[in-house]
Structures are given as C-alpha cells and as structure tokens.
Amino acid sequence: MCVTCGCSSGSNSDTHHHGDHSHDHSHGNQKTIIDVEKDVLQQNNLLAERNRGYFYAKNIFALNLVSSPGSGKTSLLERTLTDLKGELEFAVIEGDQQTSNDADRIHATGTKVAQINTGKGCHLDSHMVLHAIEGMKLKDNSILFIENVGNLVCPAMFDLGEKERVVIISVTEGDDKPLKYPDMFHSSTLCVINKTDLLPYVPFDIEKVKANAKKVNHKLEIIEVSCTSGEGLQDWYGWLKSKMLVPETV
Amino acid sequence: MHEVSIVMSIIDIARQQAEKASASAIEEIELDIGSLSGIELSALDFAWNQAVKETVLENAKRTINHIEGRAECLDCNTVLQYNIITTLVHLAGDT
Ligand SMILES: Nc1nc2c(ncn2[C@@H]2O[C@H](COP(=O)(O)OP(=O)(O)O)[C@@H](O)[C@H]2O)c(=O)[nH]1
Ligand SMILES: [Mg+2]
Numbered sequence: 001m002c003v004t005c006g007c008s009s010g011s012n013s014d015t016h017h018h019g020d021h022s023h024d025h026s027h028g029n030q031k032t033i034i035d036v037e038k039d040v041l042q043q044n045n046l047l048a049e050r051n052r053g054y055f056y057a058k059n060i061f062a063l064n065l066v067s068s069p070g071s072g073k074t075s076l077l078e079r080t081l082t083d084l085k086g087e088l089e090f091a092v093i094e095g096d097q098q099t100s101n102d103a104d105r106i107h108a109t110g111t112k113v114a115q116i117n118t119g120k121g122c123h124l125d126s127h128m129v130l131h132a133i134e135g136m137k138l139k140d141n142s143i144l145f146i147e148n149v150g151n152l153v154c155p156a157m158f159d160l161g162e163k164e165r166v167v168i169i170s171v172t173e174g175d176d177k178p179l180k181y182p183d184m185f186h187s188s189t190l191c192v193i194n195k196t197d198l199l200p201y202v203p204f205d206i207e208k209v210k211a212n213a214k215k216v217n218h219k220l221e222i223i224e225v226s227c228t229s230g231e232g233l234q235d236w237y238g239w240l241k242s243k244m245l246v247p248e249t250v
Numbered sequence: 251m252h253e254v255s256i257v258m259s260i261i262d263i264a265r266q267q268a269e270k271a272s273a274s275a276i277e278e279i280e281l282d283i284g285s286l287s288g289i290e291l292s293a294l295d296f297a298w299n300q301a302v303k304e305t306v307l308e309n310a311k312r313t314i315n316h317i318e319g320r321a322e323c324l325d326c327n328t329v330l331q332y333n334i335i336t337t338l339v340h341l342a343g344d345t
Binding site: 031032034036038040041042043044121122123125153154155156157158179182183186214215216218 | 251252255256259260262263267271273277288334335336337
C-alpha cells in the first residue's frame, strides 16, 4: 500500500500526486512503494533537539564554533577562558579528527573539556555531542563552547543543538570566502573576523568580506578581533555576556 | 564529504522502512534532493557506491529528483529561481 495516498495493490498502474510531486508506479507483482517523506538528517535533528532541551533546562548557552582549520577557534577560546575566568562558568567540547592537542590547550586554562575525535569524520554531529555531555556534568547557567572540526563545508548541515553558530574567518583566508562557502555563513548567527593584527601585511578588504558575508546572510552579526593583540576582544566578550544575561522569565 | 553521513542516514531509514514493511529487498529508491540542500551530487555518488555495499540498498536502483530552489518576492509574490545562496533583489515588474 502506498502510505501517502492509501491506494491498495488492486489496480495495475496508477499516477500519484503527493504534494508537489507525482510519479507513476505499478502495483503488479508484490511490489510495494513506500513514500517515506523523511528528512535524511532527521536522526541528527532529533538528537540535536534533545541536546537543545538539555541546554535549555540547565540554562547552558551552547555555541558551535566553525571555521576552516587554523582560523583561530582554539586561540579565541584560550583568550576568552583566561580573560573571563571567574566572571562566567565555561566548559568546552573539542572536535578534531585526531589528537587531543586542542583539549590540552583548553585544559591548561583550567577549564573543563572533552575531546571528540571523529577519525575519518569531517564534522561533529549531535550524537557525538550527546555522548560528550553525558560525561561532563555541566553546570547550570554556564557557557558551553563546541569547537567543530576545521572545515568550512561539512559542519554546516549538522545541527548540534547549539543556540548560536559562530563562524570564524581570519584575514589570511581571502575576502571572497563567504561567497565561496555560503552555507556556513548562511547558517551562522555571528561571524568573527580574526587576526586583524595581520591586516597591514595581506591584501584583505575587510569591508568587502563584510559585504560578502551580508550578501549570503543579511542577519549575520560581525565582530573583528585579534587574538594575538587582544584588539576587539571586548566586543566579543560583550556579545557573549549579552547573550548570557537574557533575563529569565518566571 | 559529509555526504558519507547523508548516505548512512539514508541506509538507516531504508532499512527501518524495509523491516516495517516486511520487505525482502529494496529494488528502487527515489530521493528528492534540493539544489540548496548542501549535497554535492558527485560526492554523494562516490559515497553511495562505497557505503551501500552489503546493505539493503546494495542492489537498489537509485533515482534522484532534483528540486529547484525557489524564492518569493515579499513585495509582489513573484516566485523566482533561487539556486545559490545570495541576496536576491527583485524589483516589481522584473522577472
Ligand atoms: N597573527 C595572528 N595569529 C593568530 C591569531 N589567532 C590565532 N593565530 C594563530 O593561528 C594559528 C591557528 O590557530 P588555532 O587557534 O589553532 O586555530 P583553529 O584551527 O581554528 O583552532 C596558530 O598558530 C595561532 O597562534 C591572531 O589573532 N593573529
Ligand atoms: Mg582548534
């Protein structure tokens, strides 16, 4: 039986119209057509919602940090965890194909951290994050940074249950990247432009990169920083705190 | 190559549906893939051939329906083609 229209296998051939598509199929010899109408990412989305519910219940502000390798995700975290120590409660999940290098760097700041190694995988998914948080005993009213695998393409499709997705681009990567990799900029809520201390040495037009980013996502917020010189970090900290201080409705 | 994850999900869903329907084999599978879905078809193809081995989909014929992206102008409701992510500016009267 066809699940969508409920036709039985009595007739030999039918034309079906299901929503915006139609197809022909025959109902002869024992063959059955099942209309599944399921998003292939449904399993990931389901577990992402589960993570989101957990974060919501504990008032954990979860961020998914995405960028190409080397844009400065871990550097930004090191600075943030050190500078805001004592002010806010943090925990970090590190995603990389191999090694615990980044987790070690985070651990050195005295922050609770879990490392996920994806092996051949090119992105984190909600299931991996679910497992990671099971063992972390996250505190209420804290910030959870999830550093995704360095990759400007694949992580875009995978909701982890985060509240905000932050895409980081450094000035050595070229100002056309938002147009070349639109999915990531489209699905993010904040863009951090890092390594502004290197602007004098590279032909990178910061106004152009902003315009390009806005072209694929007009709602995208943009913050310019240098993790090395510290310039602009106050804007990033201000953004973080503004997100944390959302008054709780009683 | 997140297409590998995509193919694995498809295999999972197909297996579940086949079990539910007490099917002995899946002969054909039809997929709707939109141009804005973030799936690269050649990568999907490559991942598919590797991933379906020894699964319910190993011998299934695969048909892909390409779904065009569409956008609707908020001012005049004109429906436009929208196949790459970028800002579209539509002036009433244009097509
Ligand atoms: N000049 C400069 N280098 C930076 C800055 N932020 C990070 N880096 C360097 O960029 C490299 C990659 O940084 P990392 O944080 O590991 O990037 P990730 O792969 O995105 O986590 C390291 O050598 C950092 O020292 C910055 O603001 N300015
Ligand atoms: Mg890193």
